[in-house]
Amino acid sequence: MSAPSKTSPSLVLESVTVKFGGLTVLDDLSLEFGHSPISSLIGPNGAGKTTVFNTFSGIVEPTTGRLLLDGEDITGRSPIDIARAGVVRKFQVPTVFHGITVADNLKIAVDAPRERSLRQQEGSAQSWEPTDVAKQFGLMSKMNALASELSHGERQWLEIGMAFLAHPRFLLLDEPAAGLGPEESTHTADLIKNISEHCKTIVIEHDMKFIRELGGDVTVLHQGQLLRHGSMEEIESDQVVRDVYLGREANA
Amino acid sequence: MTVIDVNVEQDSTVEVSKGKNGLVRTGGAVAALVGVLAILPSVLSPFNLIFAAQILIYATVALSLQLLWGRAGQLSFGQAAFFGIGAYSYAIVGTRYDIGGWLSVGIAVAVPVLMAFVLGYFLFFGKVRDAYFSIVTLAFVLIANQVVISWRSVTGGDTGLTRVPGLVLPFGAFSIDFSTRNGRYYLAATVLLVGLLVLLWVRSSSFGLVLEAIRDDENRAAFLGYNTSWYLTAAFTLSAAIAGLAGGMFASVSTLAAPDMLDQFLSIQILTWVAIGGRNYLAGALVGTVIMRILSDQISSFLTDSWPLVVGLFFIIVVLAFPQGIVGELTRIKNRNVARLGGRRANVSPK
Numbered sequence: 001m002s003a004p005s006k007t008s009p010s011l012v013l014e015s016v017t018v019k020f021g022g023l024t025v026l027d028d029l030s031l032e033f034g035h036s037p038i039s040s041l042i043g044p045n046g047a048g049k050t051t052v053f054n055t056f057s058g059i060v061e062p063t064t065g066r067l068l069l070d071g072e073d074i075t076g077r078s079p080i081d082i083a084r085a086g087v088v089r090k091f092q093v094p095t096v097f098h099g100i101t102v103a104d105n106l107k108i109a110v111d112a113p114r115e116r117s118l119r120q121q122e123g124s125a126q127s128w129e130p131t132d133v134a135k136q137f138g139l140m141s142k143m144n145a146l147a148s149e150l151s152h153g154e155r156q157w158l159e160i161g162m163a164f165l166a167h168p169r170f171l172l173l174d175e176p177a178a179g180l181g182p183e184e185s186t187h188t189a190d191l192i193k194n195i196s197e198h199c200k201t202i203v204i205e206h207d208m209k210f211i212r213e214l215g216g217d218v219t220v221l222h223q224g225q226l227l228r229h230g231s232m233e234e235i236e237s238d239q240v241v242r243d244v245y246l247g248r249e250a251n252a
Numbered sequence: 253m254t255v256i257d258v259n260v261e262q263d264s265t266v267e268v269s270k271g272k273n274g275l276v277r278t279g280g281a282v283a284a285l286v287g288v289l290a291i292l293p294s295v296l297s298p299f300n301l302i303f304a305a306q307i308l309i310y311a312t313v314a315l316s317l318q319l320l321w322g323r324a325g326q327l328s329f330g331q332a333a334f335f336g337i338g339a340y341s342y343a344i345v346g347t348r349y350d351i352g353g354w355l356s357v358g359i360a361v362a363v364p365v366l367m368a369f370v371l372g373y374f375l376f377f378g379k380v381r382d383a384y385f386s387i388v389t390l391a392f393v394l395i396a397n398q399v400v401i402s403w404r405s406v407t408g409g410d411t412g413l414t415r416v417p418g419l420v421l422p423f424g425a426f427s428i429d430f431s432t433r434n435g436r437y438y439l440a441a442t443v444l445l446v447g448l449l450v451l452l453w454v455r456s457s458s459f460g461l462v463l464e465a466i467r468d469d470e471n472r473a474a475f476l477g478y479n480t481s482w483y484l485t486a487a488f489t490l491s492a493a494i495a496g497l498a499g500g501m502f503a504s505v506s507t508l509a510a511p512d513m514l515d516q517f518l519s520i521q522i523l524t525w526v527a528i529g530g531r532n533y534l535a536g537a538l539v540g541t542v543i544m545r546i547l548s549d550q551i552s553s554f555l556t557d558s559w560p561l562v563v564g565l566f567f568i569i570v571v572l573a574f575p576q577g578i579v580g581e582l583t584r585i586k587n588r589n590v591a592r593l594g595g596r597r598a599n600v601s602p603k
């Protein structure tokens with residue numbers, strides 16, 4: 001890496017267009033994450049939020065445009081390389097290793113291979129141990145249970161915990177509160193706030209209350225384009241956003 | 253909030269043998285196995301002892317499939333190919349070039365290993381998985397079988413190679429003669445124990461853990477940064493190494509290499525042994541092989557032609573009744589009883 005990160009880390013989409021056949025899913029989109037410890041990505045269904053994460057994690061290659069991590073061009077790198085560079089994601093549908101124990105799930109995450117520069121970085125999540133995370137996430141009593149025996153909420157927490165243990169520089173969480181009750185949802189928001197003190201965290205969510213609890217800055221996506229960027233207060237009082245998104249949610 | 257998961261029932265039988273308890277239990281089981289293996293020569297007739305030796309080697313190849321199928325989640329129809337290539341490698345260097353001892357053992361392992369590495373590399377890095385992987389491995393055993401039958405000058409064609417020399421292994425000033433009647437049995441027992449110890453090591457290693465993770469969700473493992481294709485290639489190669497060792501020693505024990513050691517029928521039999529015993533368990537491969545080999549032998553003694561039909565039927569019934577195999581079913585019953593008796597299963601949380 002050219003510039004050892006004295007500056008704060010950054011994850012950038014630069015004029016990225018993603019097309020699937022004739023369908024333009026991301027439309028000349030430029031986004032920058034890293035200023036704020038925690039950022040939310042919102043927008044109506046089909047706006048392209050998951051596709052942004054898919055692009056960041058190397059599943060989808062941009063038709064045009066570039067992907068930058070700390071200023072370095074990582075366009076076209078494989079998902080494995082991108083994970084090793086410290087961009088770690090949680091999937092929209094919780095995915096954990098169901099046939100092994102919770103402890104083993106966490107062990108695999110903390111043992112995940114990483115670029116040397118990332119191992120040496122200070123102040124990242126690298127010093128965390130599985131038991132620390134299990135305590136934080138209320139999974140201590142489940143360490144010897146198979147992941148398949150967990151409730152939906154516990155599985156969400158396990159996957160978030162795994163992603164956090166895997167030495168992330170950027171943690172991408174796709175709908176971490178999906179399918180959770182109100183209390184579990186609040187608990188999850190608290191967990192993510194704690195995490196974001198250790199690594200940059202980007203969250204896709206639908207639940208406005210959840211986003212409000214998280215704080216941080218908000219990016220609104222609409223039809224593959226950037227609609228607005230700002231604080232939650234600014235976004236909520238924005239008439240355009242209300243029209244395309246919040247209003248629609250209120251009607252739904 | 254709970255999402256009902258249809259896999260829970262199945263998964264609750266997966267072995268959890270970590271920690272100190274698991275280690276003690278595993279050590280005890282291995283010691284018991286060694287004890288049984290040591291007693292057999294004094295209780296079995298010479299004929300049955302060679303039969304037992306063959307079962308032990310078949311069990312080794314079943315263990316090698318368990319690694320690939322049970323642990324890594326990739327079902328290979330090609331296990332007999334590596335077994336047979338090991339057998340032919342050993343037999344060819346022994347009968348044609350007079351090569352024996354450690355070198356012949358090394359060759360019986362190295363040839364299948366090289367082939368498995370090349371095949372596995374191109375398959376796994378070519379994103380071939382699951383059913384497609386199984387089909388390619390089936391094609392591989394069909395091709396290998398055809399080669400062995402056609403390449404008469406080297407392989408002896410349909411009749412194969414006979415009068416394959418037994419194995420004598422030098423250890424410094426000493427040497428052990430594995431070519432005597434009892435020696436052949438002890439060779440088979442050693443092969444089984446070597447294969448078992450290697451696979452027990454895999455089970456307790458982080459390599460084995462990552463294989464299980466890949467089996468459960470390969471994408472999740474890759475998005476954590478694991479190069480899953482390398483892991484699968486390594487598992488495939490290790491599996492072929494053990495199958496090749498078993499095959500080479502089978503040629504030594506039975507003093508021949510024949511095309512039926514390298515055909516799809518044997519591959520499918522290996523698969524049935526693992527499935528019936530329980531593919532998630534090392535013990536399953538052992539138990540399944542012993543039961544199925546003895547059953548096949550007994551039935552074929554009075555149903556000379558139709559025994560595969562009966563054995564096949566038995567297989568279908570057991571697998572339908574116990575999808576997780578015999579050892580899987582026993583584990584489930586044990587876990588349920590422990591839970592019912594108010595004790596706590598190792599993997600049930602106190603809450």
Ligand SMILES: Nc1ncnc2c1ncn2[C@@H]1O[C@H](COP(=O)(O)OP(=O)(O)O)[C@@H](O)[C@H]1O
Nearest residue numbers: 020023025043044045046047048049050051052
């Ligand atoms: N791999 C794909 N192939 C074709 N279309 C896709 C693919 N992935 C996403 N899309 C389409 O792109 C649009 C945006 O999807 P997505 O990014 O998942 O939206 P969001 O997460 O904001 O709900 C949708 O119309 C979806 O159908």
Ligand SMILES: [Mg+2]
Nearest residue numbers: 049050051092
């Ligand atoms: Mg989405």
